[in-house]
Amino acid sequence: MVRPLQFQVLKTYKKARASTMTLPHGEVYTPVYMPVGTKGTIKGVTSQQMKNLDCRILLGNTYHLAYQPGGDYMEKVGGLHKFMNWDRNILTDSGGFQMVSLSKLCNITEEGVTFEHPGDGSIMKLKPEDSVHRQNQIGGDILMALDDVVKTTHDDLQRMDEACDRTIRWIDRNIEAHARKSDQNLFPIVQGGLDEKMRIKCLEALIAKDANGYAIGGLSGGEAKTDFFKIVNLCTDYLPKDKPRYCMGVGYPEDLVLASCLGVDMFDCVFSTRTARFGTAFTKYGFLNLKRQELENDFTPIEEGCECEACKNYTKSYLHNVIGKEPSACNLVSMHNINYLLTLMKRQRQSIIDGTLEEFVNDFLKNYYSKQKELPDFVYKALEYADIKITFKFDK
Template sequence: MPVATQASLKGLTPEQLEETGCRLCLNNTYHLGLKPGQEVLDAVGGAHKLQGWKHNILTDSGGFQMVSLLKLAHITEEGVRFLSPHDGSPMLLTPEHSMSLQNSIGSDIMMQLDDVLVTTSPDAARMREAMERSVRWLDRCIAAHKNPTTQNLFCIIQGGLDLEMRRECTLEMLARDTPGIAIGGLSGGEAKADYCRVVETCTELLPDLKPRYVMGIGYPEDLVVSVALGADMFDCVWPTRTARFGNAITKAGVLNIRNWRYEHDYGPIEEGCGCMCCRRGEGSLNVTRAFINHNAGKETVAAHLLSIHNVWYQLNLMREIRQSIIEDRFPAYIREFFGGLYDDKAKYPEWAVDALKGEILEPARLPKRVVAMVSSTGLISSERFMRISRHGKAGYYGGAKSGTHDPHAGESTGVPTRKPHQFT
């Protein structure tokens, strides 16, 4: 799902975001609690009306700011004390306050307040403290949640890179029976292989009929591999952020349209792309690479157009993944996807080959997280994949080739209704 931290997605109007097919975007509780503030949110009737968005909203609880605004935060059992980045004024964010803010926002999916620690922290004792505190804070969030029939509260699994701690936390969270489950604390600079081990460790314990949301993930390679490992939903800021640097996400990788070679290139941003910038005909913008090249770095229109393209690409990637699962050709899709990014199999990232058990190199069975869900006829044999097949949003891209996760990812996918346990 795209990230609209301040109730607006950089570079896109609500109408343009809707045109990409997006039906779920992310707002941030901490930032909206500071500005415009809870009083304004209550007065206007919530974030949907504030931003003119008639579809679904997921709100992060503010826990990620413990990492991103660490110098401004002090964490205790009571909650997190922040200094406002706007004026330096103090703010105490407790599980109860986070729930109150999210109730005022009116988000369709709301996240528990969790104690977040960067995955690369060497402090095992602090990691355990954060994991156990996240469980206790979930109990407080459940008790404080005023609208459980109209707003879906997700728990967040913590535990760093310690697989036993992740298993322990997963079982504790499952005992609380929330409508959905998130895997948090990743995208903190950990190695991709470690990321895959954590995701697989958690998903193999999760129920099939509840959404699995891996937070802060969005590079295309990460999305494809994470779905194979059993994840459903993702979020990230990268598509619009990289657009502001003149970068277009394509099936062949990221293209820097500021490069001189595109100065006289009058083709679309990406041939065959269905976004309003690239497609041809009535209702399209007929944007050329030459136009983007001319304006990139000088006029905001370039970032605006690339944002439309990039968000559409990410959402369409997830639509294609979903369709390939429905049609019983997900392994072939994986090989096709990586074949488009790399001209030689020897260049495939080792972490992805290992996570997929080598199946992107040779035709083989479906990845083990998918094979149990798909029948031999190509029809979906599990209600979970029936639900996944109706999802159509996406995440984020960029540092996959470095073998580590970017610590500043932020957007997601999935289309829930406003009632718990009924995600359509």
């Protein structure tokens, strides 16, 4: 059987890779940021606007879509692609992350997880078989295996080890339940917290399943970034070189750049649109709070040279005056932030192909941290893992 995912590494630079991933709904060029449409929509942005930004893959969430409008409904209307009028690729989360985000409302056993919905109190049972079946109904191009997720800051090592072992045991149930192997790809998720031995145990067990791709899970949960990059580096050292690697829940610009240097191919996070709704825009010089009073008379765009609709047509002054008051402001800043991350990864990809990644990373860091005039410790550590030198000094 021909796999519904083809992955070609075009060029490498140390650990970093520029690759092309071919899925049922077209090619995806990695490294890539994937915007999150939790309930079948990117908050504040239409599907057509996402196409205009040249987004080639986005996310949907199984837990939320299974609750509303429901798996049977999604199957009846032809899946999430038709439901949201999106003819490009979709990745669906398994619902496992809700074990963390809704931890006070769920109960986890060997059979699966039971959720109490925070809105109406209804009960949803989610076993590995249920998660995969609902993802088959939703119809994404990439499905995530249901895993047992524990926050990295959890201080109970026994619970962490239990979650790691359960993730390994559940993978066979996920694979067995997967009914659409010819047109959907199931990715296992590596767990193990910040414990290297647990991570290696999980890595070895999941790699043995010869999946079409793999995810690094359980991070971005409040751990120190030095610990985050240590585990990312460990995982990319072990994961197959000919399969895509997806680091879940990562959306800060500096984290995308550094993790890409370590060999990660795919990222997702709601942060780009969530922070936009509060009036914060991404720029090459860091975050810009559009609510700042001094922007009232600033008639320049958020970022010179940015090709998004907000920057081509509106000023900081305009956005300052409408943010938090008009829905259009959320739309404009969300599009800008998404475009910023999509473009950042395109530029990083091109630098890998051109053999100029070290120059790209140094230029990014020099601008991004120009206000602080110093780099955080985790940057030095991540670049040490990546074997990339820092070649500049800040002007004092």
